[in-house]
Amino acid sequence: MKRLSLILIVFISLVSCNNSEKVKVAVVKKPDPIVIEFGFKLNDYDVVHDTIVSGDTFGSILEKQNIGDKKVHEIVEKVKDSFDVRKIRIGKPYTMLRSKDASKKLQLFIYQPDQINYYVVDLRDSVAVAYKKAKPITLKRRTIADALNGSLSETLQNEKVDPALASEIAKIYAWSIDFFKLQKGDKFAITFTERYINDTIYDGVDNLEAAFFEYKGKMIYAFPFQQDTTKNKVDYYDEEGKVLKNMFLKAPLKFINITSKFSKNRFHPVQQIWKAHKGTDYAAPTGTPIMTTASGTIENTGYTAGNGNFVKVRHNGTYETQYLHMSKILVRRGQRVNQGDFIGRVGSTGLATGPHVCYRFWVNGTQVDPLRLKLPNSEPMNAKYKSRFMQEMTPLKRELDSVAALKFKK
Secondary structure (H helix, E strand, C coil): CHHHHHHHHHHHHHHHHHHHCCCCCCCCCCCCCCCEECCEEHHHCEEEEEECCCCCCHHHHHHCCCCCHHHHHHHHHHHCCCCCHHHCCCCCEEEEEECCCCCCCEEEEEECCCCCEEEEEECCCCCCEEEEEECCEEEEEEEEEEECCCCHHHHHHHCCCCCCHHHHHHHHCCCCCCHHHCCCCCEEEEEEEEEEECCCEEEEEEEEEEEEEEECCEEEEEEEECCCCCCCCCEEECCCCCECCECCCCCCCCCCCEEECCEEEEECCCCCCEEEECCEEEECCCCCEEECCCCEEEEEEEEECCCEEEEEEECCCCEEEEEEEEEEECCCCCCEECCCCEEEEEECCCCCCCCEEEEEEEECCEEECHHHCCCCECCCCCHHHHHHHHHHHHHHHHHHHHHHHHHHCC
16 A cells, blocks of 8 residues: 555656646748749849839839939930830739848839730849840640530630630631531540640640541541641641632631521512522621632622622632622722631611621622532642641541540440
């Protein structure tokens, strides 16, 4: 019993001793992460990020840094050949790097006119220096396959692709696909490269390397190819080396609905009589640009009670096109125009119930339905380049097909 009491006394003494002493724990502060931007270690400076607002000038920004009017004028004169300070714009960001001491003396001024380029005004020495630089760009390549669910731009956006690529694709396929007739579930695959600033900031699609679209049950491929490498001209060809570009576009407008087709007998909505409709009507909001579907010369412009404001284009000795009901004519008689040029704007002048363009087509002086014609292609690929094209195209097509097969396999 005495022995047990002794053990308890020793235990209580030890506990009391331990509780009477506080354990000191060393706290180690982690160093701030090193931040490099514009080629400078920002940790070494007092950093100010700001944006140009109304009333700001390069001089007024510097004056707020206690530099003095005379010194500001000297700086502007020194850097004007490298940095035109008059071109700074409202809404554009700028960064000031100042000393970390109490003086907060301005060391560097950095102006960003866009996401990639920037100007640096270096004030660290007695003589101010200005220069322009660009952030490093990384190109990343990928291939995707999908089925249309909504518009092409919406489908691309769902794949986390810049929806602006839809317009580029529409231009490439403008001669071979009527985008009015694409349907939900139509399949496509594209190989493309994307730009990243500093390897992390997405900056859009750089270029399209290959594509296919399912259209009316047929796969239509598109591969860019430069026949003559000494010339800066790229055309798109299918997997057999046939050029996609036709002499005529499918339509004079982009992504708009056909409201009335070429017909030998149609009830006229204004005149209330049955008569031939020798054109194709495309509805669009007033002011929508109208394109000439092929290169040529403006044969006539003017106004009639039925046609409203119109433009007629002669393309060669065989083909002519006409565009009716314009709100505004943008060309003059005798002017040369290229395929896709804007020649007018959609309106409802003449006999029209609403804003649209009536597109008319002549072959050897006879009006015909262009949607039923097999229209001529532009210049075919030179045979001497065919083997090089096939060599470049084959692995691209194999990649498209394999990605699509994985995506759509049942």
